[in-house]
Amino acid sequence: MPTWKDVRADFPILHQQVNGKPLVYLDNGATSQKPRAVIDALVKYYERDNSNVHRGLHALSMRATDAYEGARARIAKFINAADSAEIIFTRGTTESINIVARSWAQAHLKPGDVVLTTEMEHHSNLVPWQQAAKASGAALKYVPVLGTNAEGGLDLASLDTLLTPQVKLFAFTHISNTLGTINPVAELCRRARAVGAVTVIDAAQSIGHAPLDVQELGCDFLAFSGHKMCGPTGIGVLYGRRALLDKLAPDETGGGMVVNVTYQGATWKPAPERFEAGTPHIAGAIGLGVACDYLDGLDRAKIREHDDGLARIAYEKLSALPDIRVLGPKGERGGLVSFAFPDVHAHDVVTFADEDGLAVRGGHHCNQPLMRKLGLTSTTRASFYVYNTAEEIDVLVASMRRTLKFFRG
Amino acid sequence: MPTWKDVRADFPILHQQVNGKPLVYLDNGATSQKPRAVIDALVKYYERDNSNVHRGLHALSMRATDAYEGARARIAKFINAADSAEIIFTRGTTESINIVARSWAQAHLKPGDVVLTTEMEHHSNLVPWQQAAKASGAALKYVPVLGTNAEGGLDLASLDTLLTPQVKLFAFTHISNTLGTINPVAELCRRARAVGAVTVIDAAQSIGHAPLDVQELGCDFLAFSGHKMCGPTGIGVLYGRRALLDKLAPDETGGGMVVNVTYQGATWKPAPERFEAGTPHIAGAIGLGVACDYLDGLDRAKIREHDDGLARIAYEKLSALPDIRVLGPKGERGGLVSFAFPDVHAHDVVTFADEDGLAVRGGHHCNQPLMRKLGLTSTTRASFYVYNTAEEIDVLVASMRRTLKFFRG
Amino acid sequence: MSADLTELYQQVILDHNRRPRNRGRLPTANRVAHGDNPSCGDQCSVYLQLEGDRIKDLSFDGSGCAISQASASLMTTQLKGKTAAEAQALYDQFHQIVTTGNAPDEMSDIGAFAGVHTFPARIKCATLGWHAALNALKSDPTTVTTESHND
Amino acid sequence: MSADLTELYQQVILDHNRRPRNRGRLPTANRVAHGDNPSCGDQCSVYLQLEGDRIKDLSFDGSGCAISQASASLMTTQLKGKTAAEAQALYDQFHQIVTTGNAPDEMSDIGAFAGVHTFPARIKCATLGWHAALNALKSDPTTVTTESHND
């Protein structure tokens, strides 16, 4: 087992100075950095095996196809899917959710139906459902986020009244990208199933940080992005249960997803091809497979301990700052912490932090309605990953003190 | 100016043996190889600047945003778009066409309308229009492909009757990926405009092989893939005229493309963001910008001469083989040649060619209805690019002779 | 020519490809199934005259590479007179042969397809006709494809 | 603290941020426009009392970083009494200052924003209130954004 310090050596980008200070990258909630192994896999693909997939019988094409389909199988194993045909390659979480919100929702939603989601969703797991509801005449309802007492948790008691048989689909995030809340997703799936609702888990913030087993969770669909889990940009996954995928109409159409095409019409291949029209992001898929190897090599249970542990330390230390408001649960939480000051705006905080070599994010984190509910316009967020250290939290806290001093005098 | 021999040194993948023979890569119609400069740009991005774009104020995020938006401006210049906001990053040609076939078609098509396309379209520029027509009740009509006399050309005379004011959209390919036909796209745009039809050009097979100026062509939309023009996989472009894009509803929704989100609904940013929901393929866009630099460095007018010239030589030399049928126009053509034998199937040809180190493609080339019209089930295709040489055509012809000898005895 | 390629294009395969047996639509057929190989465009229809549980007669039609056409042709010669269970057992052996390359001696004819195993992309060509036949036996008239991931 | 940051957060900016001038909804306003900076979430509404071609009075409201709030506050002090043409000319100078860093001496107050030019990502913060004001002048009540590519 490598130690956490060894891990830093795997990430070339970390070894640079920003504004004369060592880079402290705490913006992992937005995107993660890439280990050498993933970058090398991309280079190797382009230097040795690059070819279009599926439709070729020459050596490069067979190699590219094997590597691409191998990545699919690798990712199936990573989330313990029953069948690699359940892994659809997409651009990322947002596209994955849009596919369900169009293909599934178009076929199944009608006026009187309810789509249920929560008040803590990222815009990418919110606006597509607004659109699907609008297009179908279904109602969109929200599981409330709890306030001061059980800060940042979902109001599970409300499910008793919200989860009616009218609910056809329940979409929720695994970990909130703003609050850090870890939702009880297996329980939510179980309760949704009890009323016959299809479940969609937004795993963008959890996939790279902890073990995840779709069969154990019992979800119908699950979406995530490669770029947040050490993988390349432009690649992500929609997991769908085979039985559901086989009944779903395609979303995009074109080359590679058809069986028979005439001038009059076309028939579709089964999943996963049905949902992968056109030339896919071959290099990206291969890189994502290598990212799975990398994360499993570090042991994902240990990653969870490490990342969530740093977030708890940061929560503690930041809470000592005068007039700070730290969002989300106090105890168990995902590997990120957002906070706000009443008198200093997050963008000014981030600009000062940048001068200290710190990469943190300030804004609404694609979470405008939740922000409004919390009475905030923006927060600063520090989000942690395998290469972060406890010392970096001290750099963060020191930077915050300096910023407060400047603005408060 | 580099000589065409120098160019080969820029492509690491070419310097390998396949089945004990030097690789002869003639499958550029499916995907092109990548020059060192593009691979290096990806590595540099991941090793130095990787961050999410648009929503960050720290150094890496600003660098990544500048590089991403710089790539957009670079590509606008590459096709002479009037405004870089007219460049929408997509996964590739297929997705670009799907966006128009959904966002534009949903808003504009109604029963009685006509969508016009041609008999030579790739499935990716055909099936989306079948779907759009089906969804809207519009009719889908085809400009015929001419037979023996003007082999492989569009029947332009038929436009007099086909291009009626009922035609709301005319979608056609610039260069046929099976026939090699170069369509008179500026003329097609002009004639479509005369009846008020919106035009969509599938530039997948032309973009990397010749100069292209959207303002000169006068098209409304144009779609292409990065992977066929020396760029990375997973990235492509939809060009749309600003005036049209501004009136278009978004396709996918989610983070990054919204102005204001409440629990009740959302409002959209203008183009290009409106059409780029979620984290984009940042590295891919940057790599594509570098591919533009690379191709301009070689001089695109010279590339056209080179690629199309090789295709004409191949047409000549292949025509000498007994009982061969070479498809498409005899004279001016794009940089590819497809051919068929009455008694030897393309897949057997490709398997034999592979033994000679040759990468050629056999099949229907995502062109099933055209194949059927031509009375063929598959062809073998050799497609050329900047690094190919006249000697490689001799390797191709020798391999064909060997294959014919084996099967014919 | 390489040993691999010689192995792939055995004489018996070339022979079946040049002179396919039982080709065309069987007039007495009471079962039919169609197979598609969407990536290649290979197609194969199999026509069965089923009497009780036994294949009285069969034929195939279609287009595709030498491997797929020869395999379908050879299959028709092998399945005539077989019961559904025997046909399935024969296919299982055939599948074993094309995926592992191990052909028992006594099966010289279908053993000719052992060379396919070094060309994994061609396995779906070799099994296309067989899939159609098994589907026809199941009286499942839907299109079959060998494009699945377990091939 | 670096010179760049000191330049960005000039005393006059900090002062306007702490004690914004003309903040709140102007009761006599006959024009209003709203500006949004979707990436940051910065918002700014500008209320104008226009008499003929002249800005008799104005105010702003909103939320955002020190730069955006101070800029909007300072803007209200600069535009009072100006005609639409004068307001546009002043914005042109302001835009010049925040994009180039060159501030003529005699314009000490808006000159305080010269430091913005070394933080290109903040230019849209500095111009948000101005965009809203110009839009209000044009009687264009639509939401404006500084998210366009020419900022």
Ligand SMILES: Cc1ncc(COP(=O)(O)O)c(C=O)c1O
């Ligand atoms: C003419 C044409 N159109 C569209 C496409 C589809 O491009 P992509 O697969 O990159 O989406 C291709 C590529 O095969 C093509 O040749």
Ligand SMILES: Cc1ncc(COP(=O)(O)O)c(C=O)c1O
């Ligand atoms: C919880 C959550 N959902 C969805 C997304 C969207 O992911 P992407 O932008 O990769 O599509 C994000 C990333 O910002 C997220 O944090």
